[in-house]
Amino acid sequence: MPIVKITNYVEYYRHLATSPDIHSISGRGDDVAATKYVNSRILAALDPSPDDVLLDVGCGDGCLLEMAKGRAKECIGVVPTGEEQSIVHAAVPGVRILVGLAQALPLESGSVSKVSCNSVFLYLESENEVLAAMKEIGRVARPKALIFIGEIPAADELTHFGKYKGDSVIGFLRHQLRQSGPRAFMGAAKTVALSSVGKATLLLNSATIFHASPERFIAMAEKCGLKHEAHFKHMRLDRSGTVVESPFRYSYIFSKNAPISPPSG
Numbered sequence: 001m002p003i004v005k006i007t008n009y010v011e012y013y014r015h016l017a018t019s020p021d022i023h024s025i026s027g028r029g030d031d032v033a034a035t036k037y038v039n040s041r042i043l044a045a046l047d048p049s050p051d052d053v054l055l056d057v058g059c060g061d062g063c064l065l066e067m068a069k070g071r072a073k074e075c076i077g078v079v080p081t082g083e084e085q086s087i088v089h090a091a092v093p094g095v096r097i098l099v100g101l102a103q104a105l106p107l108e109s110g111s112v113s114k115v116s117c118n119s120v121f122l123y124l125e126s127e128n129e130v131l132a133a134m135k136e137i138g139r140v141a142r143p144k145a146l147i148f149i150g151e152i153p154a155a156d157e158l159t160h161f162g163k164y165k166g167d168s169v170i171g172f173l174r175h176q177l178r179q180s181g182p183r184a185f186m187g188a189a190k191t192v193a194l195s196s197v198g199k200a201t202l203l204l205n206s207a208t209i210f211h212a213s214p215e216r217f218i219a220m221a222e223k224c225g226l227k228h229e230a231h232f233k234h235m236r237l238d239r240s241g242t243v244v245e246s247p248f249r250y251s252y253i254f255s256k257n258a259p260i261s262p263p264s265g
C-alpha cells in the first residue's frame with residue numbers, strides 16, 4: 001500500500017474495510033476483547049427485548065449486533081460505505097446491514113425502539129453534522145425510544161495525545177521528531193520509505209475530531225428532541241484486561257421525547 005491521504009473519517013473507515021482483519025473497523029485495532037467489553041456495556045444499557053427493533057449506527061465490525069441477535073425482534077446496522085457493508089454482512093448473518101450516514105439514515109421515521117451510536121459522532125466534521133445526526137436518530141426513533149450515544153470526547157484528543165493531523169510527509173516526520181524524539185523519527189522515516197515502494201501503509205489524516213463538554217452536548221441533543229436520561233465517563237478495557245476510565249470521553253443515554261398530546265376537553 002502506498003501513502004494514503006485521508007481528509008474525512010468515512011474515507012478512513014472505507015480504507016480500514018480493505019484490511020484482512022474485520023475487527024480493524026471497530027477502531028480498536030485487533031483488540032476484540034476491548035470491543036466486546038464496550039458493546040456489552042451498551043447492550044446492558046439498552047437491554048433489548050423481543051418487541052424491540054435495535055439500530056446500531058456506525059456498527060463497525062458488527063459486534064453489538066452479533067451480541068444482540070435473538071434478543072430483539074430485529075437488529076439493523078448502518079455503515080457509511082459498501083465496502084464495510086459487504087464484510088459486516090458476511091460476518092454477522094441474520095441482521096440487516098444498510099449503507100448510510102448517521103446524518104441521513106436509510107430508515108423510515110419512527111421505525112426503531114433502541115438505538116446505539118457509539119464512537120461515531122466524534123468523526124463528524126462539524127457541529128452542524130452532529131446536529132443533523134441527532135435529528136436523524138430522533139426521526140427514526142419511536143416516541144420514548146432509548147438512545148445510547150457513546151464516546152464523545154469533552155476535549156480535543158488529537159492535540160492532547162500529540163497526534164499528527166495533516167497531509168504532508170515532511171510535516172509528519174517533523175511532528176514525530178518534535179513530539180517523540182529521534183527514535184520515533186527513525187521509525188517513521190522507515191515507514192515512509194517502505195510506503196513509498198508499496199511495502200507498508202502510511203495513513204496521513206487531516207480530518208478533525210468533534211468534541212463537546214457534557215453541558216454543550218446535552219443542550220445540542222435537547223434542541224433535537226432528545227431527552228437527557230444519564231451520562232457517565234466512558235469505560236474501556238486496556239490490553240491487560242483492566243477496566244479503565246477514559247480521561248475525556250463521555251457516553252450518554254437519551255430518550256426520544258414523546259409528542260405532547262393536546263389537553264383534553
Ligand SMILES: C[S@@+](CC[C@H](N)C(=O)[O-])C[C@H]1O[C@@H](n2cnc3c(N)ncnc32)[C@H](O)[C@@H]1O
Nearest residue numbers: 013026027058059060080101102118119120123
Ligand atoms: C470507531 S468505529 C465504532 C464501531 C462500533 N460502534 C463500536 O463502538 O464498536 C466507527 C464506525 O462509525 C462509522 N462511521 C464513520 N462516520 C460515519 C457516519 N458519518 N455515519 C455513520 N457511520 C459512520 C465507521 O465506518 C465505523 O463503522
